[in-house]
Amino acid sequence: MDTKSTPPPRPHQIPNPSRPDFLACWAAASPSKPMLAFHFLRALSRIHGVTTVRRRTRTIRRAAYSSMARAASPRRAWSRALLGQARARRSRTLTGRAVLLRRRRITAAAPPQPSSPASRSATIIAARGEISTAAARPLPPRQEGEPPRADALRRLVPGGAGMEYCSLLEETADYLRSLRAQVQLMQGLIDLFSCQ
Amino acid sequence: MEGRAGGGGGSGGGDYISSLLNSSPRLDFGLLAGGVPVMDGVVAAGADAGGDCLDKLCGDPGFAERAARLSSFNGQRYAGAAGLFEMPPPAPAASIGDFGCGGVGSREASSVSDPASTMKDAIAKKRKAPGGKGKGKEPSLSTSCQVGEEKESDAKRYKTGEGEKESPVKPKAELAGSDSSVEDGVQKQGKGKNAKPVEPPKDYVHVRARRGQATDSHSLAERVRRERISQRMKVLQDLVPGCNKVIGKALMLDEIINYVQSLQRQVEFLSMKLATVNPLDFSNLPTLLYKDMYQACGPSASPVFSLESSNSAFPFSEQGDVFQSFVPNTMENQCTLNQLDLALSQATNAQYAFQDGTANANLQQRNFWEDDLQSVFHIENGQSQENGVSAPSFHGQLQAGHMKMEF
Numbered sequence: 001m002d003t004k005s006t007p008p009p010r011p012h013q014i015p016n017p018s019r020p021d022f023l024a025c026w027a028a029a030s031p032s033k034p035m036l037a038f039h040f041l042r043a044l045s046r047i048h049g050v051t052t053v054r055r056r057t058r059t060i061r062r063a064a065y066s067s068m069a070r071a072a073s074p075r076r077a078w079s080r081a082l083l084g085q086a087r088a089r090r091s092r093t094l095t096g097r098a099v100l101l102r103r104r105r106i107t108a109a110a111p112p113q114p115s116s117p118a119s120r121s122a123t124i125i126a127a128r129g130e131i132s133t134a135a136a137r138p139l140p141p142r143q144e145g146e147p148p149r150a151d152a153l154r155r156l157v158p159g160g161a162g163m164e165y166c167s168l169l170e171e172t173a174d175y176l177r178s179l180r181a182q183v184q185l186m187q188g189l190i191d192l193f194s195c196q
Numbered sequence: 197m198e199g200r201a202g203g204g205g206g207s208g209g210g211d212y213i214s215s216l217l218n219s220s221p222r223l224d225f226g227l228l229a230g231g232v233p234v235m236d237g238v239v240a241a242g243a244d245a246g247g248d249c250l251d252k253l254c255g256d257p258g259f260a261e262r263a264a265r266l267s268s269f270n271g272q273r274y275a276g277a278a279g280l281f282e283m284p285p286p287a288p289a290a291s292i293g294d295f296g297c298g299g300v301g302s303r304e305a306s307s308v309s310d311p312a313s314t315m316k317d318a319i320a321k322k323r324k325a326p327g328g329k330g331k332g333k334e335p336s337l338s339t340s341c342q343v344g345e346e347k348e349s350d351a352k353r354y355k356t357g358e359g360e361k362e363s364p365v366k367p368k369a370e371l372a373g374s375d376s377s378v379e380d381g382v383q384k385q386g387k388g389k390n391a392k393p394v395e396p397p398k399d400y401v402h403v404r405a406r407r408g409q410a411t412d413s414h415s416l417a418e419r420v421r422r423e424r425i426s427q428r429m430k431v432l433q434d435l436v437p438g439c440n441k442v443i444g445k446a447l448m449l450d451e452i453i454n455y456v457q458s459l460q461r462q463v464e465f466l467s468m469k470l471a472t473v474n475p476l477d478f479s480n481l482p483t484l485l486y487k488d489m490y491q492a493c494g495p496s497a498s499p500v501f502s503l504e505s506s507n508s509a510f511p512f513s514e515q516g517d518v519f520q521s522f523v524p525n526t527m528e529n530q531c532t533l534n535q536l537d538l539a540l541s542q543a544t545n546a547q548y549a550f551q552d553g554t555a556n557a558n559l560q561q562r563n564f565w566e567d568d569l570q571s572v573f574h575i576e577n578g579q580s581q582e583n584g585v586s587a588p589s590f591h592g593q594l595q596a597g598h599m600k601m602e603f
Contacts, residue, residue, distance in 0.1 A: 044470070060467035149449045156456045166421060169428035172452065176435050179459040186466040194473050 022188055032071045033181055039067035040185060062086065064186065065158075068178045077167070078175045081159025 027033045043063035047056060069082035094102065146165040153168060154160035157175050160168050429448060433439045436455045442448050 056471035057464075057468045060470050061464055064463055064467055147446050147449055149446065149453065152453050153449065153456070156453060156460070166424050166428065169425065169432060172456065173428065173431050173435055176432070176452075176456060176459070179456070179463065183459060183462050183466065186463065186470060190466060190469050190473055193470075 022192070026184065026188060030181065032178070033185070035071035036067055036178075036181055036185055039070045040064060040182070043067055044189075062089075064182055068182050071181075072174065072178050076171065076174055077159045077163060078157055078171050079178075085158065 023037070027037055040063060043066065044060070047059050047063065065082050066086050069079040069086075072079035074080060150165055150168065153172060154163070157168065157172050160171065163171065426445075429445060432452055433448060436448075436452055439448055439451045439455075442451055
């Protein structure tokens, strides 16, 4: 039997979720989309415990960006920047007493005391390292022919602060493609979940 | 006037340009529409085609031969064309070359004009100033001309690279270039894109200075950079919907910024909707995807799946480990995504273990999941194979240190 009942849609055409093979066709449209779906669905499956809608929203949004970054090629500066942000956020939340509490919550049986100082210092060192490397980077690049609106673009695109204008444009293009794929995926999932 | 080069010139131009073009019969080269990749085979065919067409064109085999040999000069000569029409009879052939929008046709045709190039250059020099104005008048023409210009500069590049033609060097060097960033780095762009087909690839970038341009390294680099920027802006223009109507870098940049902002807002909104609409009950997922997949590809319980299930472990203790355990198997198994069904089924089952604790439901759901999702992503086996190769770099990160989902 055929693996695909219909040919994959054109890149700009979002497959209709009410079509029976929506996910398959959408994911087959471009090489990065299956990875996107994989990471995002995996992240979604982990967000079962958060009860408040607001926190879940935030978590889902971060999961979306992380899965975008994972699905993208590591050559891309924006994907590295996004993953770095996520890692820094995690280590930020894990410093101090939060480490203790979290470890106590997760490994309920094991005594938290011996493990936490080592892990805490490790995470603190990791966080410091990341923050220092992040701080060392945003030296203003050459802005010869650059229009004044470019700094708004730099703020929007992750990792855009330390880039030249030329590479900023390239990163923007890739980021836009990835964003669009992510939006399509989320929209499709919503429709899939809602029309049961 | 003979030999109109392609149809491209008339498309975007002003009245006087189109009248100039329409005044000459059409030369049907049929190569205009293609982008730069068309150039790959064009140069090789250019000599022959040029000979044929220009025979028609001029009836002079000498012209054809010279045309085949010589490279064209700069194509954005439409302003110069007006002056060239005043020239003596050889000029009409030359005028064809002036319309860079004709692409290949103009490239070949303009090489006919080389014998008259010295005269043309004198006129072209005079025409430099109105050329600038003409550029301002027809910006859309310039964008459509750019394709032709690229092709012409490619031809220039190739023929220069072949090394045995000093006569094209002379007209090229004498060419009056308008001060437009669009054309300036065209050579660079063409060079960068088509280094391969005809000549051995150069490891340095070969930029030829135009007349009236400073030739020091700074301005050359500037032109290169500007050309690259405009190239990227074109790519962005294709990506952003509705950006075609906007011309000009500043406005386009605004459009791009707005689009990125709107997409980010959409992600935020959709994540909120996902959080509310779907209260994360994975009980419905198997049935939904079941319907989804069975219509798509049919039940295909492939041996791949059994292989994976034998390889991977099924820890139920912590949900975080569920996905992590499949990571080492990613390398040796074909498809990362075939892990997904396992992973999600385990996640689902773990969730059920937390919530319901019904083993029967687990088993049933798991079977559904296995078939559904694996058949979903079974399609993308070929594609995700490459993704699986690139995935290890990420999964290496996942494995190192604490595996917490990065939210």
